[in-house]
Amino acid sequence: MTEEIILDVQNVTKQFPGITALSNVSIQFKRGEIHGLCGENGAGKSTLMKILAGVYPYGTYDGSVFYEGQELKLTSNSIKEARAEGIAIVYQELTLVPDMTVGENIFLGKEITENGVINWDKTYAECRKILEHYKLDVNPNDVVKHLGVGKMQMVEIAKALSENAKVLILDEPTSALTEAEIDKLMEILESLQEKGITSIYISHKLEEFFRITDSITVLRDGKTVITAPTKELSLEKLVSYMVGREMKERFPHSTRKPNGTIFEVQNLHAIDPEEPSREILKGVTFDLKRGEILGIAGLMGSGRTELVTTIFGEMGKITSGKMLLEGKEINIKSAKDAMEKGISLVPEDRKKQGLVLIQSILNNLSLPNLYSFSKTWRIDKNQELKSCLQQVKNLSIKISNIENEVNSLSGGNQQKVVIGKWLMTIPKILIMDDPTRGVDVGAKYEIYKLMNELAEKGVSIIMISSELEEVLGMSDRVMVMHEGRSNGILDITEATQEKIMALATGIA
Amino acid sequence: MESTSVVTSKGTTNAVGKWFRRNLQTSMIIIMMIVIWIFFSILTKGAFIGSQNISNLFRQMTVTSILAVGMVLVIVTGGIDLAVGKFAGFVSVIVAFLQAFVWYKLIPDQPLLAATLSVIAGLSVGILVGMLEGYIVSYLGVPAFITTLGFQWIWNGAILLVTGGRTIPANQPYFSYIAQGYLPLWLGWVVAAVVIAALFYTMFNSRAQKRRYGFATNKLSLDMAKTIALSLVILFYVYMVNQYNGVQVPVLLMVIVAFIMAYLGTNTPFGRHAYALGGNMEAARLSGINIKRNVFLIFVLMGLLCGVAGIVLASYVGYGTISAGGGYELDAIASCILGGTSPLGGSGTVFGAIIGSLIMASLTNGLQLLNVTPAWQYIVKGAILVGAVYIDVYFKKNR
Numbered sequence: 081m082t083e084e085i086i087l088d089v090q091n092v093t094k095q096f097p098g099i100t101a102l103s104n105v106s107i108q109f110k111r112g113e114i115h116g117l118c119g120e121n122g123a124g125k126s127t128l129m130k131i132l133a134g135v136y137p138y139g140t141y142d143g144s145v146f147y148e149g150q151e152l153k154l155t156s157n158s159i160k161e162a163r164a165e166g167i168a169i170v171y172q173e174l175t176l177v178p179d180m181t182v183g184e185n186i187f188l189g190k191e192i193t194e195n196g197v198i199n200w201d202k203t204y205a206e207c208r209k210i211l212e213h214y215k216l217d218v219n220p221n222d223v224v225k226h227l228g229v230g231k232m233q234m235v236e237i238a239k240a241l242s243e244n245a246k247v248l249i250l251d252e253p254t255s256a257l258t259e260a261e262i263d264k265l266m267e268i269l270e271s272l273q274e275k276g277i278t279s280i281y282i283s284h285k286l287e288e289f290f291r292i293t294d295s296i297t298v299l300r301d302g303k304t305v306i307t308a309p310t311k312e313l314s315l316e317k318l319v320s321y322m323v324g325r326e327m328k329e330r331f332p333h334s335t336r337k338p339n340g341t342i343f344e345v346q347n348l349h350a351i352d353p354e355e356p357s358r359e360i361l362k363g364v365t366f367d368l369k370r371g372e373i374l375g376i377a378g379l380m381g382s383g384r385t386e387l388v389t390t391i392f393g394e395m396g397k398i399t400s401g402k403m404l405l406e407g408k409e410i411n412i413k414s415a416k417d418a419m420e421k422g423i424s425l426v427p428e429d430r431k432k433q434g435l436v437l438i439q440s441i442l443n444n445l446s447l448p449n450l451y452s453f454s455k456t457w458r459i460d461k462n463q464e465l466k467s468c469l470q471q472v473k474n475l476s477i478k479i480s481n482i483e484n485e486v487n488s489l490s491g492g493n494q495q496k497v498v499i500g501k502w503l504m505t506i507p508k509i510l511i512m513d514d515p516t517r518g519v520d521v522g523a524k525y526e527i528y529k530l531m532n533e534l535a536e537k538g539v540s541i542i543m544i545s546s547e548l549e550e551v552l553g554m555s556d557r558v559m560v561m562h563e564g565r566s567n568g569i570l571d572i573t574e575a576t577q578e579k580i581m582a583l584a585t586g587i588a
Numbered sequence: 589m590e591s592t593s594v595v596t597s598k599g600t601t602n603a604v605g606k607w608f609r610r611n612l613q614t615s616m617i618i619i620m621m622i623v624i625w626i627f628f629s630i631l632t633k634g635a636f637i638g639s640q641n642i643s644n645l646f647r648q649m650t651v652t653s654i655l656a657v658g659m660v661l662v663i664v665t666g667g668i669d670l671a672v673g674k675f676a677g678f679v680s681v682i683v684a685f686l687q688a689f690v691w692y693k694l695i696p697d698q699p700l701l702a703a704t705l706s707v708i709a710g711l712s713v714g715i716l717v718g719m720l721e722g723y724i725v726s727y728l729g730v731p732a733f734i735t736t737l738g739f740q741w742i743w744n745g746a747i748l749l750v751t752g753g754r755t756i757p758a759n760q761p762y763f764s765y766i767a768q769g770y771l772p773l774w775l776g777w778v779v780a781a782v783v784i785a786a787l788f789y790t791m792f793n794s795r796a797q798k799r800r801y802g803f804a805t806n807k808l809s810l811d812m813a814k815t816i817a818l819s820l821v822i823l824f825y826v827y828m829v830n831q832y833n834g835v836q837v838p839v840l841l842m843v844i845v846a847f848i849m850a851y852l853g854t855n856t857p858f859g860r861h862a863y864a865l866g867g868n869m870e871a872a873r874l875s876g877i878n879i880k881r882n883v884f885l886i887f888v889l890m891g892l893l894c895g896v897a898g899i900v901l902a903s904y905v906g907y908g909t910i911s912a913g914g915g916y917e918l919d920a921i922a923s924c925i926l927g928g929t930s931p932l933g934g935s936g937t938v939f940g941a942i943i944g945s946l947i948m949a950s951l952t953n954g955l956q957l958l959n960v961t962p963a964w965q966y967i968v969k970g971a972i973l974v975g976a977v978y979i980d981v982y983f984k985k986n987r
Contacts, residue, residue, distance in 0.1 A: 436867035
């Protein structure tokens with residue numbers, strides 16, 4: 081690896097009305113390195129990336145960016161310019177067209193044409209070349225929507241690389257990937273490194289930095305805190321740089337004592353009502369104690385989300401088995417039914433399922449609770465505002481005005497709004513589907529603390545998580561799912577990562 | 589849009605500026621309306637702003653406005669209703685048919701009862717058909733665009749069946765009063781006084797409520813200024829129309845309908861659920877909202893409003909004709925979009941739709957006063973619709 085600087089960010093300051101997103105940020109990226117960029121949500125990572133990718137063109141920020149020794153002056157139509165220069169970005173939300181093939185997607189916007197007509201043979205041949213060159217195991221003729229998330233990510237990378245990118249920016253590439261897919265991604269990044277491509281790697285999963293990066297930069301409140309070679313850092317140091325204080329433990333301590341069964345699921349089978357031949361649950365049995373946090377682990381596609389949405393009355397059609405709440409058999413047909421019985425669900429995807437992004441924080445918090453603020457059919461808006469402000473305070477959600485769009489909040493605070501709206505329904509059982517996905521370390525800790533407090537108050541929590549450390553750190557017991565079945569329940573005292581993985585992959 | 593901001597404002601000008609930025613879209617469209625009015629007033633040497641013309645202008649906009657007010661909620665939930673124009677037309681010929689051929693046989697010499705029964709019949713048809721359309725869209729899952737396009741053709745045929753191609757009169761005095769009547773001058777002032785009293789009562793009551801909940805209230809001077817300004821607008825309007833014939837009955841009807849719909853949209857769970865499901869259907873569903881029922885009820889409401897519009901239409905023209913209501917659905921949709929309703933669903937206000945339809949009516953009226961030919965009227969209206977939405981897009985992008 082050479083010590084040549086390919087991308088040099090010097091004293092960049094970016095201001096938005098009322099807020100300084102970046103202040104005097106300087107980072108040097110070396111050619112061929114994998115450079116980790118971390119920081120809590122709102123630290124300025126996204127803003128910096130948007131400057132590099134040309135979303136915010138030259139002149140809208142102060143300071144300068146040098147690329148291969150030349151000052152980068154991207155003009156207003158600059159996303160395309162940045163790509164042409166060789167800076168490509170792979171966004172957190174995949175930007176592929178689901179109904180098009182891999183080849184069509186990769187050449188979208190730069191179709192290979194002859195006399196204005198697309199030459200498909202050449203397109204697919206070129207596509208195959210690119211995929212082989214970077215050792216990406218994808219078929220150019222496959223339709224993207226039939227691929228798994230991991231392969232979609234590869235296509236996304238191939239698309240970025242197809243323009244001879246020299247710098248590849250990856251914004252939380254692993255947030256939706258399974259362990260195996262993450263391994264594959266790491267391999268790909270290493271092979272890109274051998275070809276001299278610089279990767280800027282943004283993630284909330286700090287362990288990944290130590291697996292893959294050569295150096296790490298930490299941003300906090302729009303400022304660079306440190307840039308250091310990875311080998312000089314540790315997980316603890318990284319976390320303390322990010323939050324600006326020592327963080328002794330990642331999971332807060334709890335004194336809860338679960339007792340008495342509140343909810344039981346017995347041999348639950350369910351099918352997909354849209355596609356009746358597909359069985360989504362093939363026998364799930366578990367019980368939930370009052371004041372307990374029950375973790376649900378399992379690989380993507382193991383039926384975790386299907387299980388909880390079926391319990392919530394919004395997905396599968398139950399074909400056999402039963403559910404008992406406080407000893408009585410219950411039948412839930414819709415989210416409304418579930419809420420009336422005291423079951424709430426914090427859904428997996430806060431943007432798609434949790435929030436109405438164009439509405440205010442206030443409206444989002446009150447959405448499931450409007451009837452409780454209403455006398456007869458009229459909403460008492462003062463009561464609504466009062467309850468919601470109280471909830472904002474209880475969960476210490478950082479807002480400037482409750483009337484602002486919920487979209488203006490950082491990921492962690494958005495997640496708190498989703499949790500908050502459900503807590504206002506005063507549930508007996510709170511189901512949380514990946515509650516800390518895409519949330520920064522500090523906010524994660526606060527969500528964990530909140531979960532402990534709820535459990536101590538006697539609320540029973542079912543928590544799905546993709547992170548094994550989280551499952552082990554937070555649960556009283558862990559249920560592991562495999563191919564639509566409950567494949568075993570481990571007490572936390574006996575649970576280990578190895579045991580969980582063995583159950584999740586079906587070896588045990 | 590009503591705002592319950594907890595931040596107290598420093599000064600009146602500051603607060604006005606803040607309101608302006610927060611309600612950019614509403615402000616823009618009000619400014620646009622004023623510009624159009626000034627423009628026409630100058631070109632027509634004041635005839636546009638004369639009391640007779642103002643009185644006619646507001647009367648002309650009522651049918652479209654009533655449809656637009658219902659259309660807002662339909663579009664907010666992510667739907668569209670292409671049948672409203674012809675449906676209102678169908679109601680108008682049904683009502684005319686009943687009056688011309690049915691009531692005089694069944695209940696001769698009872699004009700008031702006949703008019704009442706006509707209204708009830710019109711509203712019933714509206715609700716029943718609304719239920720049918722709502723059922724097809726929401727429970728059978730046929731897209732609203734297709735369902736209502738189909739119904740538009742169905743009404744075309746049904747109108748021909750009912751009229752047999754003829755024009756049916758609907759001009760009994762009681763019935764005509766609905767869209768052609770005027771309140772006596774003194775009653776106009778009484779209505780104005782009652783409304784103004786209600787405004788002040790609501791203002792003080794809302795301040796008291798806020799204090800009871802421990803919220804900071806706006807400065808009294810600011811709230812007073814707002815209420816007084818609104819009162820002056822009302823007084824000025826009544827003064828203007830009283831110079832001519834008095835407060836127009838259909839305009840009063842339209843204001844009541846708009847008020848009820850605006851209240852329904854922002855102050856009831858039903859209305860708020862509609863906005864939520866238009867903004868993000870999945871999130872709304874998981875929040876325990878019964879989406880199908882909500883969409884169904886929106887169509888029932890839309891049907892009811894088509895009934896109201898059809899009755900006003902029949903009374904306004906005095907006839908049921910085969911061309912009744914043609915193209916009104918597009919006027920209604922344009923009014924909503926002009927008034928800031930997002931075509932993608934999730935946002936839009938009744939107030940905006942009313943101003944939007946006032947702009948459309950002003951354009952038609954002003955261009956007619958200027959003796960612009962219908963061909964150019966269409967071209968100008970089309971250009972202004974696209975231009976206005978572009979200005980809005982531009983400001984949103986460069987905010």
